[in-house]
Amino acid sequence: MFTVLCAGAVLILGAVLALALRTNAHRTIAALATQCVSTVLVLVAVVPILRGGPLLTARWAWSYPVEVIVVHVDALSAFFLVWSVPMTFLGMVYAVGYLRPYFAAGRNGGPHFALLNLTSLSFLIIYSVQNALVFLLGWEIAAVAAWLMVIWDYRNQKVRFAGFNYLVSTHIGLFVLVAAFMLMHAQTDSMDFDAFAGFLARPSHLRSVAFLLLGTSFALKSAFFPFHTWLPRAHSAAPAHVSALMSGVIHKAGLFAFLRFTLLMGRPEEWMGWSVLGFGAVSAFFGVLYTSAQRDMKRLLGYSSTENVGIAAMGFGVGYLGLTWGKPTLVVLGFGGGLLHLFNHALFKCLLFYGAGSVYRATHTIDLERLGGLIKKMPRTAILFLVGGLAIAAIPPLNGFVSELIVYAGLLSGDAPSPVANAALVCAAALLAFVGAVSALSIVRAFGVAFLGRPRDASIHAPSDPPFSMLAPMALHATGIVAIGLFPQLGLVVIRAARSLFHVAGEAATDSLLARIVSPLQVASIVLAAGVVVACTAGWVRGRNARRHVTWGCGYTAPNTRMQYTASSFAAQFVNLFEAFLPQLRRERLPTSVFPAEPSHISTHHVDGVERRMFEILGQGEEMVSHAADRIPEQPRFAFAAGLVAIVILGGWLIGVGR
Amino acid sequence: MIARVLVHAIALLILPIVVVGVIHRTKSLWAGRKGPPILQLAYDVERLLRKRSVYSETTSFVFRCGPWVVLASSLASGLVAPFLGVRAPLSCPFDFVWFAYVWGLGRIALMLGALDTGSSFEGMGASREATFAALLEPAFFLVAGAACLRSHERSFTAILSLRAGGGAPLVWLGSVVALFVLVQVECARMPVDDPTTHLELTMVHEVMILDHSGPDLAALQIAAAVKLTIGLGIVASLLNPLTERASASSTAAVNVLLVLVLAVAIGTVESLVARLKLRSVPQFIVVALVAAGVALLATTWGGGGGG
Numbered sequence: 001m002f003t004v005l006c007a008g009a010v011l012i013l014g015a016v017l018a019l020a021l022r023t024n025a026h027r028t029i030a031a032l033a034t035q036c037v038s039t040v041l042v043l044v045a046v047v048p049i050l051r052g053g054p055l056l057t058a059r060w061a062w063s064y065p066v067e068v069i070v071v072h073v074d075a076l077s078a079f080f081l082v083w084s085v086p087m088t089f090l091g092m093v094y095a096v097g098y099l100r101p102y103f104a105a106g107r108n109g110g111p112h113f114a115l116l117n118l119t120s121l122s123f124l125i126i127y128s129v130q131n132a133l134v135f136l137l138g139w140e141i142a143a144v145a146a147w148l149m150v151i152w153d154y155r156n157q158k159v160r161f162a163g164f165n166y167l168v169s170t171h172i173g174l175f176v177l178v179a180a181f182m183l184m185h186a187q188t189d190s191m192d193f194d195a196f197a198g199f200l201a202r203p204s205h206l207r208s209v210a211f212l213l214l215g216t217s218f219a220l221k222s223a224f225f226p227f228h229t230w231l232p233r234a235h236s237a238a239p240a241h242v243s244a245l246m247s248g249v250i251h252k253a254g255l256f257a258f259l260r261f262t263l264l265m266g267r268p269e270e271w272m273g274w275s276v277l278g279f280g281a282v283s284a285f286f287g288v289l290y291t292s293a294q295r296d297m298k299r300l301l302g303y304s305s306t307e308n309v310g311i312a313a314m315g316f317g318v319g320y321l322g323l324t325w326g327k328p329t330l331v332v333l334g335f336g337g338g339l340l341h342l343f344n345h346a347l348f349k350c351l352l353f354y355g356a357g358s359v360y361r362a363t364h365t366i367d368l369e370r371l372g373g374l375i376k377k378m379p380r381t382a383i384l385f386l387v388g389g390l391a392i393a394a395i396p397p398l399n400g401f402v403s404e405l406i407v408y409a410g411l412l413s414g415d416a417p418s419p420v421a422n423a424a425l426v427c428a429a430a431l432l433a434f435v436g437a438v439s440a441l442s443i444v445r446a447f448g449v450a451f452l453g454r455p456r457d458a459s460i461h462a463p464s465d466p467p468f469s470m471l472a473p474m475a476l477h478a479t480g481i482v483a484i485g486l487f488p489q490l491g492l493v494v495i496r497a498a499r500s501l502f503h504v505a506g507e508a509a510t511d512s513l514l515a516r517i518v519s520p521l522q523v524a525s526i527v528l529a530a531g532v533v534v535a536c537t538a539g540w541v542r543g544r545n546a547r548r549h550v551t552w553g554c555g556y557t558a559p560n561t562r563m564q565y566t567a568s569s570f571a572a573q574f575v576n577l578f579e580a581f582l583p584q585l586r587r588e589r590l591p592t593s594v595f596p597a598e599p600s601h602i603s604t605h606h607v608d609g610v611e612r613r614m615f616e617i618l619g620q621g622e623e624m625v626s627h628a629a630d631r632i633p634e635q636p637r638f639a640f641a642a643g644l645v646a647i648v649i650l651g652g653w654l655i656g657v658g659r
Numbered sequence: 660m661i662a663r664v665l666v667h668a669i670a671l672l673i674l675p676i677v678v679v680g681v682i683h684r685t686k687s688l689w690a691g692r693k694g695p696p697i698l699q700l701a702y703d704v705e706r707l708l709r710k711r712s713v714y715s716e717t718t719s720f721v722f723r724c725g726p727w728v729v730l731a732s733s734l735a736s737g738l739v740a741p742f743l744g745v746r747a748p749l750s751c752p753f754d755f756v757w758f759a760y761v762w763g764l765g766r767i768a769l770m771l772g773a774l775d776t777g778s779s780f781e782g783m784g785a786s787r788e789a790t791f792a793a794l795l796e797p798a799f800f801l802v803a804g805a806a807c808l809r810s811h812e813r814s815f816t817a818i819l820s821l822r823a824g825g826g827a828p829l830v831w832l833g834s835v836v837a838l839f840v841l842v843q844v845e846c847a848r849m850p851v852d853d854p855t856t857h858l859e860l861t862m863v864h865e866v867m868i869l870d871h872s873g874p875d876l877a878a879l880q881i882a883a884a885v886k887l888t889i890g891l892g893i894v895a896s897l898l899n900p901l902t903e904r905a906s907a908s909s910t911a912a913v914n915v916l917l918v919l920v921l922a923v924a925i926g927t928v929e930s931l932v933a934r935l936k937l938r939s940v941p942q943f944i945v946v947a948l949v950a951a952g953v954a955l956l957a958t959t960w961g962g963g964g965g966g
Contacts, residue, residue, distance in 0.1 A: 372777075373717075373777075375719045375721065376719060379719075386721075390764070390767065393763065393767065394760055394763075395760055395763060395764045395767065396757055396760050396761055396764060401757075401760055404756075405753060405756055405757070408753060408756045409752070409753055409756075409813070411804075412753070412803070412804050412807050412813065413813070414807055414808050414813075419808070419958060419959040419960075420959050422808050422958075422959075423804075423808070423955050423956065423958065423959050425804075426800070426801065426804030426805065426807075426808065426955055427801070427804075427955070429800050429804055430796075430797035430798075430800040430801045430804065430951075431797065432800075433759065433796040433797050433799065433800040434793060434794075434796055434797045436760070436763070436796065437763065437789075437792050437793040437795075437796040438793045440763055440766070440767055440789065440792070440793075441789035441790070441792075441793055443767075444767055444770045444771060444774070444785065444789060445789075447771065448770065448771055448774030448775070448782075448785070449774070452719065452721060452771065452774045452775040452777070453717060453774060453775065453776070453777035454717050454777045516752065517752055517753060520749075520751030520752065520754075521751060521753065521754065521757050523749065524735070524738060524739060524749050524751075524754070524757055525757070527735060527738065527749075528731070528732065528735040528761060528764075531731035531732075531734065531735055532728055532731050532732075532764075534727075534731070535724060535727030535728050535730065535731040536720075536724040536727065536728065538727050539720070539723040539724035539725070539726065539727045539728075539875075540720055540723060540724060542712065542723065542874065543712065543714060543720065543722075543723035546711060546712045546713065546714050547711060547712075547713045547714070548713070548714055548715070548716050549713050549714070549715060549716070550715055550716060550717075551715035551716075551717050551718075551776045551777055551778045551870060552715075552778065552869055552870055553778065554778075554780050554869075561777070563779055564777045564778075564779055564782065565774070565778075565779040565781075565782025565783060565785075565786070569779075569782065569783075569786065570774075570782060570785065570786045570789075571786070572786070573786045573787055573790045574786070574789065574790040574793065577790070577794075577941060
């Protein structure tokens with residue numbers, strides 16, 4: 001316990017130093033050194049827990065209203081800490097290179113580094129305390145720190161708006177969370193999670209309400225559909241490392257809290273499992289649909305976080321159903337797959353955002369329609385981005401496949417008690433297949449348009465690969481991706497302790513089940529990886545001295561780079577099929593005559609369907625209502641009767657809930 | 660055991676050549692021509708391997724590696740697919756998930772190669788390939804899921820157990836239809852794509868390989884033939900009348916014959932049916948989805964299967 005406290009103290013010290021020191025070089029060193037020390041301390045403290053060692057517990061009496069602070073680092077906390085804190089450190093290393101042009105322009109980096117330190121501190125708090133008030137404190141530190149980091153480029157009005165949008169959304173989530181805590185406090189007269197557990201263990205109407213409130217709040221934090229509206233804006237506006245940390249690490253706190261309360265709850269009801277599964281499936285589906293249409297690379301990656309938390313939630317949903325039905329197989333596969341997918345997502349999503357950041361730093365744009373041909377100027381970035389992209393599309397020798405395979409195994413296990421439930425789970429698996437294929441489309445589109453072909457905009461000059469401080473974190477993430485892909489046991493070791501917390505009462509959880517699923521395919525994956533390496537080497541070697549010519553233009557001899565296939569045209573075929581969900585904004589002035597005298601232009605942009613609808617209601621809601629109300633006098637008796645029926649139903653429902 | 664692996668590997672390398680030859684011969688006969696030799700693909704490949712490749716100045720190493728990755732992924736997917744109607748050498752739980760995603764790898768390599776040329780024509784093909792794949796993938800998993808619910812196996816072997824004798828005609832029929840459509844779309848055969856023309860605007864697969872030449876083109880042609888053979892082999896193993904009690908060698912022999920019959924069927928379809936309008940391809944894929952959905956629903960009737 002002492003080491004964890006020391007880590008917290010070191011982080012605070014680093015934040016103070018970053019604010020107090022005079023030059024950016026000193027601030028950088030202070031922040032990096034303290035992050036490094038705290039990372040080592042945290043690892044020293046939590047790795048033994050993951051290996052089955054004793055848990056860390058401490059309690060302090062505190063003044064009213066907190067009364068007593070219990071700090072408890074169990075396997076779940078240890079699992080989240082063991083990658084959150086080191087990845088934040090890597091994010092800071094990346095930030096040093098990424099922010100260098102700003103520092104050269106005289107910008108003070110101290111507050112930013114202090115905020116990164118505070119983010120790590122908030123992980124220590126959220127993942128270890130057992131008291132609702134202190135938990136809220138950590139939650140709020142993470143939220144506000146993330147907001148302040150998002151608006152790094154605060155002189156830009158769009159960035160300020162994105163930040164404000166995030167701040168409002170995250171606080172709506174906070175209010176819902178506070179409501180849930182108040183409800184549980186009213187029932188237990190305590191702010192301690194252990195006391196909450198006593199209330200949550202018994203099925204009741206109020207428990208269902210608490211479950212829904214907690215679920216909503218955590219879904220907002222982790223950007224589930226339809227609570228994701230803040231996410232694409234914030235991710236697009238923030239510096240790359242902040243987007244990476246928010247998407248990969250900070251917002252996993254929502255899922256952590258969800259799992260924490262799952263543990264407190266014990267055996268859930270069946271509808272909870274189905275709703276978690278359905279919610280995850282809907283998030284994955286819409287998240288991936290939105291990725292297919294974006295032209296801003298970071299918005300695209302942001303939507304893909306909605307997709308990936310959805311996949312993890314599908315795993316958790318399977319686990320929930322397993323808990324309800326008392327099926328250890330489903331529990332192991334569901335929670336195992338979900339936890340591993342969280343970890344994997346943190347690995348590849350940070351890598352992809354870092355790649356996008358490298359592109360932005362070199363070209364000052366991440367608009368896919370203007371990029372192209374970057375692989376020649378930035379080959380290292382391109383290769384690393386491709387590794388992350390293949391992993392996110394769950395392509396076999398990489399880590400994304402391992403976790404999705406486990407989720408598939410849960411969905412296709414056929415362990416549900418009724419044939420209809422089994423068929424529903426298979427449908428969820430088919431949906432996951434669709435999601436996988438569409439995310440392959442999106443990543444081929446992002447990589448193919450930005451890195452391959454030729455530059456689409458002559459005004460963009462990409463100098464070269466980013467400095468070592470940016471490449472090193474990317475390379476480390478890529479190493480993790482390949483390592484877990486080729487040796488899935490590594491991933492299973494990381495999740496084992498946390499996964500074994502979830503088990504069916506009375507039945508021993510089987511560790512060997514996961515190994516039985518991933519090990520045989522590991523052989524196949526290694527064969528495939530060897531084949532791919534040989535193939536790439538062969539292609540590489542053979543191509544070095546080959547004859548060069550131009551791309552065949554189908555007989556057309558004067559192509560220019562603007563005639564290449566663009567990101568929009570690549571997605572058009574697919575997007576047309578799902579037009580209903582993907583609203584498109586067009587700004588156009590089309591040519592009017594055979595010899596147009598005035599220049600014409602067209603610009604298209606896919607906006608967020610949920611956000612658009614929300615703003616529509618906010619902006620024109622009263623018009624809609626008054627329009628509807630205008631029609632009442634035409635049918636007064638009908639409207640009166642309908643209102644009466646509505647009141648009776650609503651009243652009856654409320655009385656039913658209150659009982 | 661080793662003998663079986665060897666037979667599987669040899670079949671994986673030789674059968675594709677014969678299958679493509681049979682298809683071409685069938686089409687020639689329908690057209691009133693004599694047609695090329697059955698082993699024409701082997702001669703083509705041998706000729707291409709002697710040539711040199713030419714690369715566009717726009718391309719990077721992605722383009723050079725692409726065809727070989729496609730070939731590696733096709734061959735690797737053959738290691739888990741029971742296209743001979745008997746258990747594959749690397750068969751293991753959930754190998755069909757791996758199989759589907761390995762085909763995904765090949766697809767991605769091909770699409771990236773196409774985009775690497777900077778040609779809008781090839782980009783168009785890549786876009787179509789990605790779209791159709793996204794619609795097809797669920798159909799495959801619905802079939803696989805239905806098969807899993809019917810049997811105790813959780814691998815490709817489960818699909819084999821759907822055979823006509825399995826006592827669930829609707830599941831079997833739905834699966835056969837879904838998989839046959841899947842093979843037609845995935846392997847770029849006739850109602851969807853015409854593998855013999857490189858120069859029409861409605862191409863899917865073929866436009867992506869316009870800029871490949873020499874050994875690269877050979878790799879892509881072998882890969883396409885291997886994929887087609889694996890796909891037909893899986894359909895054939897569903898049609899195979901021999902149950903699991905028959906010896907492995909006779910099952911495999913019957914399966915090879917069935918693959919050739921299916922090749923004739925493909926050739927016949929290609930000779931008699933016009934290509935669909937591109938707009939209609941998604942509707943054609945929906946046929947596969949519906950058939951797979953029927954197969955899945957049918958599992959809920961029979962008291963839940965063995966699961």
